[in-house]
Amino acid sequence: MFVSPVQPMQTSLPELMGAFSFALDLTEGQPEGHSLRACSIATAVARALGIEGDELRTVYYTAMLKDLGCSSNAARVAETYLADDRSFKHDFKLIGDGIGPALRFVFAKTGRGQPLPRRAGAILKILRNGPQIVDGMIAARCTRGAEIARLLRFPEAVAEAIYHLDEHWDGGGRPDHLSRDAIPLASRIALLAQVADVFFINAGPDAAREEVARLSGSWLDPELCRHFEQVSRERSYWQSLCADSLPERIGNLIPAEAAMAVDEDFLDDITAAFGQVIDAKSPYTGGHSERVGDYATLLGRTMGMTAAPLRKLRRAAILHDVGKLGVSSTILEKPGKLDDDEWQVMRGHAGETARILSRIAPLQGMANIAAAHHERLDGKGYPLGLGASDLALEARIISTCDFFDALTADRPYRAALPADRALEIMESEAGRAIDPACLSALREVQL
CATH class of the missing domain: 1.10.3210.10 (Hypothetical protein af1432)
Structure with a gap:
């Protein structure tokens, strides 16, 4: 029942x-x-x-x-087939059953646009290990x-x-x-x-x-x-x-x-569960959403927020990257610099976060807060280019926590930085990208 x-x-x-x-x-x-x-x-x-x-x-x-x-399995699909995981999954559902159509689809899609040696290597790997690869992805x-x-x-x-x-x-x-x-x-x-x-x-x-x-x-x-x-x-x-x-x-x-209503504790559990859905998108983001939620709660409490606002802040912090579910893993996992088109797609994740959370009645009030985690005090952030006067304390807290966790976790383009080095980098951005008061609170909870 x-x-x-x-x-x-x-x-x-x-x-x-x-x-x-x-x-x-x-x-x-x-x-x-x-x-x-x-x-x-x-x-x-x-x-x-x-x-x-x-x-x-x-x-x-x-x-x-x-x-x-x-x-x-998004990252694995992108890595195996050298393709946009979202379009690959979408199109694969249209081929029907049978090994012949599946193989023709895979050969046509794998590594399209990639250098021939890389594409050939990917196809050879699939030919050698195809069933095991598919079994693993479906099992996951x-x-x-x-x-x-x-x-x-x-x-x-x-x-x-x-x-x-x-x-x-x-x-x-x-x-x-x-x-x-x-x-x-x-x-x-x-x-x-x-x-x-x-x-x-x-x-x-x-x-x-x-x-x-x-x-x-x-x-x-x-x-x-x-x-x-x-x-x-x-x-x-x-x-x-x-x-x-x-x-x-x-x-x-x-x-x-x-008629089945949802209480505050259940909403917290739902938020945490979908935080895990978000983080599973990339092997580099395991635990990211929960950590940002934990840091935001600590900062908010240190800065004087009371229980009810803290609870809302934590939910927004955990769900701040939900829009990244709409970004191809070929972009999220790219080890080098994104090109202009890729960067445009990446920037779009913040707006997508606002759109998704605005559908959820108890989270609507925090939708724009969560989506503002890449805004900057100097107005040079995205998606809206908001400035200091537009950014609520909650948005500043989430931005600070997201920045810190991104620096102290492994990324496709670099290894994780020690906390002290991360704080040094953030200090150079205080007053421009992030709120100095939030950074001070972060230093306090780090001590």
Whole structure:
């Protein structure tokens, strides 16, 4: 059973998860709303089967949060295929089943635009170790997705269903090569919903229905495919998936869930869990979000902030980089200087952070604070070029903490610096990039 938290806020669990699902769409390179559309499709199929109660809740959250673990293999995809992980993942979902199409796709995409020796080396490595590489990436995604689901307090049935999302009806899927009814029902429904939405958004309703029918009996459970064919006959069904009201409708799709309020402690847990989703995007950012949250809490307390504002500050600090889920790992992991186009994409992550957090009712007030972590007192930062008079204390604190942690952690272009050296560098930027009072507080907590 799902246990309803106490001390309600002005949001519900479906609303929160639905809002955060837009961040999951980013990391998979899917068009905005993919997770919500998949949830809608999955719930309709489940209801056509007569599923209700806890089993329906499991289907609902499995489909909505199926991509919780996807950020964990982003860097590996980019490294292995020498490609933009987001576009690679997006396009790979469109090739259907079969080793032939998969190999043609991989050969066409791997190292495109790279020098021939580097591209040839990458393809040779894939030919030699292809199954093991794919097994490892899918296992990482599935395992991490299940772990995050548990951190979000979902029942084991949801965690297990997310873990088995990539299993196929005929036993040819991963990670455990389960087949038929051995695959959790929620996993089978969520995979069907994913396929349907990917093809719907790219080529329309007929393409979605044709692809589901084509995969019936191989990837997909034939009975589920029959129910999908019935619920998706009308054009109005597909139109509803593109309506502006979709987020609200998804939030109210299961009335008992819509009434499930989220308390402050649960919101803290949700924030921490999505901080781990963010950090999994890069091998260089493990623990970054939590550390920035810890530093910000220490600085805020040292500078006189009280408990309630401190709690909001910590959430904003942990989620400040959520927009980086929309940045290709080829950019995040680049060991050299970014070119102009890459730098433009990188700068865009701050605005994306504001856009995502502004969807989340209890975080809306901190959305612009979190997004301002690359603004500077002298007005030379980004994304808006704000100056000292525009930057709240919370934004100055997060910026200082992010700066410090970036210097004291390994990066693709340099090794981590000792804390003393990092503070020296920051001192040279005091009054220009960062607030001297925040730096003084940081020195105090470092002592």
